[in-house]
Amino acid sequence: MRRFLPFVAMMPLLTGGCLGTVGKVVTAPVRVASKAVDWTTTSQSEADRNYGKKMRKAEEREGRERKAHDKACKKDPANCGPYEGYRAGNSEPKD
Numbered sequence: 905m906r907r908f909l910p911f912v913a914m915m916p917l918l919t920g921g922c923l924g925t926v927g928k929v930v931t932a933p934v935r936v937a938s939k940a941v942d943w944t945t946t947s948q949s950e951a952d953r954n955y956g957k958k959m960r961k962a963e964e965r966e967g968r969e970r971k972a973h974d975k976a977c978k979k980d981p982a983n984c985g986p987y988e989g990y991r992a993g994n995s996e997p998k999d
Contacts (some may be wrong), residue, residue, distance in 0.1 A: 962992040 946954075969989040977984035 959992065962990075966990050966992045 966989075970987055973987050973989060
């Protein structure tokens with residue numbers, strides 16, 4: 905028994921680096937699974953950012969179409985009516 909006492913006393917010093925590695929290996933599946941869940945779900949901030957981007961693009965499209973409508977009205981005011989093209993809040997123009 906006395907022969908093993910120095911060996912047992914030295915174990916923490918000899919395995920110091922190994923225990924850290926073992927800890928990383930043990931927690932790796934949890935970290936991988938949480939990363940996969942993060943990739944497959946959309947957070948509220950991501951959803952808000954995506955919605956804002958979509959609305960800015962829609963407003964840009966409406967602005968371009970209104971500008972074209974106004975330009976056409978300046979060329980031929982007799983055949984010009986109110987703008988009935990694309991509107992940013994709607995997915996399709998009114999009929």
